[in-house]
Amino acid sequence: MQTCPTARHDHHDVYSAQCPCREVLDLLANKWSALAIGALEEGPLRFGELQRRLQGVSPKVLTQTLRRLEEHGFVERTVYPAVPLHVEYSLTEPGQSVAEPLAALRSWVESNLDKLRTA
Template identity: 75%
Template structure:
């Protein structure tokens, strides 16, 4: 059965369909930095510097791009507080919080199984 997902204007989406817009969201959320950034904000809004320290190894450019993509697609809110210097915080929206739990399960699964995976690579 094929599904025409080119318009996105139907009741049932099929992430396996070539043109389904779901694929873009899957790609966005499957990105390691997006999954880690969402996890880092689960306990509440974070400043850019705090996120960068938490996400060891991410460059400022990649963090900026990741946060913008998540904000553009409704997973993250950016709040600017008028102060000198400017105080900016990034926090999860309701949509972001709704995906945080399933992504948390994926992160936990990876931590629980990394030794098995690494031992199989050497087999």
């Protein structure tokens, strides 16, 4: 991962145009990422189970989302040798760590949606 031009030791500046933090923020702020992480909080799920839980997501978008989450270390994909192939997705330690603030955001949206609609 690149460091921010303004980075000091372990501090990064998400407001800096060159900071790689922005890529992670973009990923986590995506609705399908936030919802997938929330669904996986309950434990590992197969692709079909995850797609049913995330009503409205296309297989293509879910695949892309899961790949990006896996590439950034938030989700682990486990393949079990069986016929047919059995694949499960689960949260990694960073995925579990970010699940709590994302759950708070989802809860806030659900609680405040009526107020926002009348604004």
